[in-house]
Amino acid sequence: MSTPDVVDELHRRGLIAQSTDETALRASLAEGTVTYYCGFDPTAASLHVGHLIQFMVLRALQRAGHQPIVLVGGATGLIGDPRPSAERTLNSPELVAEWVERIRTRVAPFLDRPAAEEGLRAPVYVNNLDWTAPLSAIDFLRDLGKNFRVNRMLAKEAVSARLNSDAGISYTEFSYQILQANDFRELFERHGCTLQTGGSDQWGNITAGTDLVRRTHATSVHALGTPLITRADGTKIGKTEGATVWLDPELTSPYRFFQYWLGLDDVDVRAWLPLFSERPPEEVAALLASSQEKPQAREAQRALAEELTRLVHGDDEVRQAEAAGRALFGRAELSDLSPDTLEAALSEAGVTTVEGEWPTLAALFQQSGLCSSLSDARRTIKEGGAYLNNARITDGEVVPEPSDVLPGGWLVLRRGRRTVAGARQIVSTRV
């Protein structure tokens, strides 16, 4: 029995949108351990669910016995890769450095855990600031710049889109592809890295790297591009209620993370399940069939929510998130829930505390973050979208009654069908 081919697996799951010479890549992967890398730029304090697909590729290759390198772009994050729309705002070096660290610690579990538990190769972490910062302008122009033809650089989609837009493009962002190309060259020289994976929106930068290695080392190295994932409604992955779904639990609670996947529509979950699930193909097929036959059961959504929450946040958080969901969306009367259950559920959903007297309900909605302003809270109440303990609120100017308070001192606030927060009064001890 031959070992399953990792390229086959990636294709089956739809994780490959484009690649360089695939025959050569397959041969290389079959021949022995390949060192491969994927880079993440610190453009925010955390990665988000859109980045998960890169980890799926990294993990599949790791499982096949290859050596991962995770690059965090301490240098490229200072420059900014060209977005199709407009120039990026530069972030301060201090901030970028902070994000680099934060991202690096969050990313570890994806590859370190399999290394520890299954004896796979442990990832190497690198920061491109290490080799980019020492580059002088002379080095950059003489040693690197000579390898790049402006004609080809202009032809890259990210650049040409901007050239044809009102926004134009700065020399800074135009240079980005050279830095990313140089990363591949550095990793080839330092670690023998011969494969880069990344999103298809990065394809121009990725091939700039394979070209550079070919020019400077007369060697063909490889690249794999993942498909760009969009939702059925055309919006980007990972946005919900106007907010990004981050991987960092400080920014997006595991509960909300779980709810994001659970709330996917049927079209999206069917498209995404193969991409994001590492279950055996038969299980994935069964879930897809279930989604077709009895979509209202939402089995595919639930399976995906459990699997990904477990991957990103761990077993305990899956249990908490599920229990919270059951408590807050279940049929049970809130007053029948035990204080412990209620507290656990609400702390997952989001909690606000009030010192002293209860404010008006409208103010409570604003303080809980459910509404962005008092006006917003009043508006929501007027529209019939605000609930206290699952009962619609009609007057926002009243103060909660003692009889409203649930066991444990909680009020359950809800906006719309499914955005929930808890509020509790703190009896301030006299100073």
Place this chain on the structure above:
RNA sequence: GGCGGGUUGCCCGAGUGGCCAAUGGGAGCGGACUGUAAAUCCGCCGGCUUAGCCUUCGAAGGUUCGAAUCCUUCACCCGCCA
């Protein structure tokens, strides 16, 4: 350096002296219908002590009874020319 064009609410984009808190579209939010789905329909979508008031149209000044709209200066962006 010269000439021209531009900077409007989350995004795109109307608006060239009062009828502008500012048309329209998208995103978002709420309701109805559902399956914690999609589609659809209806409503909302700067803030507040909400039949009223306050602060917005790159920044600062100015003209005017009155300015997003006119003038001046500054900043930034785009294009053509040098």
